[in-house]
Amino acid sequence: MANTSQARKRARQSSERNKHNSSLRSMLRTAIKRVTQSIQTKDKSTSEDVLxxxxxxxxxxxxxxxxxxxxxARHKSRLTMSVKNMLLNQQ
Structure with missing residues (x-):
């Protein structure tokens, strides 16, 4: 455990940042999963909106x-390419 007040504060800040960053990372993963799921359903308007x-x-x-x-950039590129391929395959 931290001995100085500075170290205690840093531990508190680190813990709070970890919670915040974890929630953002989770939100990112969920957004990516929603796009892939909408691509699998092959619904054009929904896929574009979710993307x-x-x-x-x-x-x-x-x-x-x-x-x-x-x-x-890599995630956006791959998701966009997948949606476009889905749309091309539907025609």
Whole structure:
């Protein structure tokens, strides 16, 4: 356990940040799963709408430094490509 007041404060801050970052990471994973599920249902309008919301969440999480910008770009690119492929295969 922390001995100094500074160390106690750092431990408190670290714990709070961990909770906050964990919730953001969970929100990111859920958004990605929703897009993949909507792709599997092959519903065009729903997939595009869910993708738009997921892109916003991915960008927000990357801006806060929870994930790296390149990882965010990779997720967005793959999800967008999947939605476009789904739409092309429907025609």
């Amino acid at each position: 738009r919301k997921a892109t916003s969440i991915i960008d927000r999480v990357a801006d806060k430094g929870i994930i790296h910008k390149n990882k965010a």
